[in-house]
Structure formats: structure tokens, C-alpha cells
Amino acid sequence: MKFPIAAALALTLAACSKSPAPPVREGAPENAVRMAMPEGETLPGIKDETAPPAWAASPDGMSARFGHPGEQPLVSVACRSGMLIVTRHAFAPVGAQALFALVGSEGILRLPVDATAIPGQRGYLWQGTLAADDARAKVLGGAYTGTLPGAGMIKVSGGGASRDVIAQCRRTAPTAAPEPVAPALTVD
Numbered sequence: 764m765k766f767p768i769a770a771a772l773a774l775t776l777a778a779c780s781k782s783p784a785p786p787v788r789e790g791a792p793e794n795a796v797r798m799a800m801p802e803g804e805t806l807p808g809i810k811d812e813t814a815p816p817a818w819a820a821s822p823d824g825m826s827a828r829f830g831h832p833g834e835q836p837l838v839s840v841a842c843r844s845g846m847l848i849v850t851r852h853a854f855a856p857v858g859a860q861a862l863f864a865l866v867g868s869e870g871i872l873r874l875p876v877d878a879t880a881i882p883g884q885r886g887y888l889w890q891g892t893l894a895a896d897d898a899r900a901k902v903l904g905g906a907y908t909g910t911l912p913g914a915g916m917i918k919v920s921g922g923g924a925s926r927d928v929i930a931q932c933r934r935t936a937p938t939a940a941p942e943p944v945a946p947a948l949t950v951d
Contacts, residue, residue, distance in 0.1 A: 818922030824931055827924035837917055840903055840928050845936025847900055847929065849874055850881070851889040853914035863891060867907025868921075872899045876911070889914065895932035904929050 816837060820827045826841035830852075841848045851863055855878035865872040876891035889911055893900055904926035909917045 815920070817920070818924035820924035820927060824927055827922070827928045829919050829922065829925070838909065838919055840925050842895065842928055842932030842935065845895050845932060847893045847895050847903065847932055849876070849891050849893065849903065850879075851876065851909065851911055851914055851917070853889060853911065855879070855887040855889045855913070857887055859887075859913075861889065861912050863889060864910045865902050865907045866910075867902045867905045869901040869905040869907075870899060872902040895929060895936050900929050 814831060816830050817832075818827050818829050819832070825843075826839060828836035828839045830836035830838070836850075836852050838852065839850045841850075849863070855876075857878055859878040861876055863874040863876045865874065872893075874891040874893060876889040878887040879890035880886075881888050881890070893903075904921065906921040907919050909919060911917075
């Protein structure tokens with residue numbers, strides 16, 4: 764009789780030590796195995812958090828991008844025909860409009876932005892324009908904090924590249940042509 768009781772106790776202990784079956788996620792393969800990543804190894808495509816974002820100018824000096832090197836920019840400033848084009852590289856719903864609030868050491872700017880399709884980009888991004896000779900454009904050259912509904916807050920450091928774009932855009936802005944002067948009537 765001792766043998767069946769000992770066998771029953773051994774089977775009971777064995778059943779208690781078994782781990783429960785892991786829950787199966789909906790849509791996951793039945794034989795999926797979760798693997799641990801080696802510690803200290805970064806995943807491909809993950810940015811280096813130790814490198815701060817910075818401004819980088821285009822070769823022609825007519826645009827500047829703020830962000831981590833080799834990644835999608837966070838903000839960019841470009842010049843076209845005396846107008847500064849400010850792009851916040853964040854998803855924008857089709858047809859959306861908002862105010863990009865910039866508060867910095869050089870002042871405050873509330874820039875109207877629209878959801879805009881950018882060639883070479885998927886989806887829509889926030890984009891607005893400002894005359895290069897507008898006094899509020901100074902904000903873009905210094906450090907500022909920008910807030911946009913749905914895109915959150917961004918802290919942008921001041922940079923020579925953005926100041927250079929603004930200065931060059933002011934120089935290349937078309938100037939208003941002087942009014943033509945009517946020739947004086949001569950009396951004979």
C-alpha cells in the first residue's frame with residue numbers, strides 16, 4: 764500500500780512543478796517562441812540617444828534641417844522667393860489646419876500651418892510660410908520650444924544654419940519695383 768501512496772505523492776509534486784502554458788496571443792502563430800535579446804546590443808534602426816539633434820544646412824544654403832543625423836528631420840526651414848517655408852515633420856491628418864506655436868529667446872510666433880503633401884514623403888506633414896523680412900522670423904534662428912496639436916512639443920536649439928537661411932532669404936527676396944515716374948511735360 765505504501766507504493767501507491769508514494770507514487771500518488773510523486774505525481775502530485777511533479778504536476779505542481781510544471782509551469783503553466785503561456786497565453787496565446789490572438790493572431791500569433793501557435794508555435795511562436797519568444798526570444799530574449801542580448802543585453803547591451805541595440806536594435807537596428809534605433810537612434811543613438813546620446814547624440815543630440817542639431818541643425819544641418821543644405822549645400823546651397825537655402826534650407827536647413829533640425830534632427831538626428833541620418834534620420835527624418837524634426838523641423839526644417841527653407842527659402843523660396845523670399846518666403847520661409849517651415850515644416851514640422853510630424854503626421855498631419857488630411858485637410859487639417861493648426862497654429863504652430865513657437866516660444867523662444869527671440870520672441871513668440873504663432874505660425875498657421877496646413878497638412879501638406881511633400882514630394883518624396885509618405886502622408887501629410889505640417890507646413891506653413893512666413894515672409895523672410897517679417898520681424899517674427901527671428902524666432903526661427905534662436906532656440907525655441909514649438910507646440911503643435913497632435914504632434915506634441917519639440918525643443919529646438921539655436922543654430923547658425925537656420926539663421927543663415929533666414930539671412931540669405933532676406934537678401935534674395937524680391938524687392939518692390941519703384942513706381943514709374945512720368946516724364947515731365949515740357950513747355951516750348
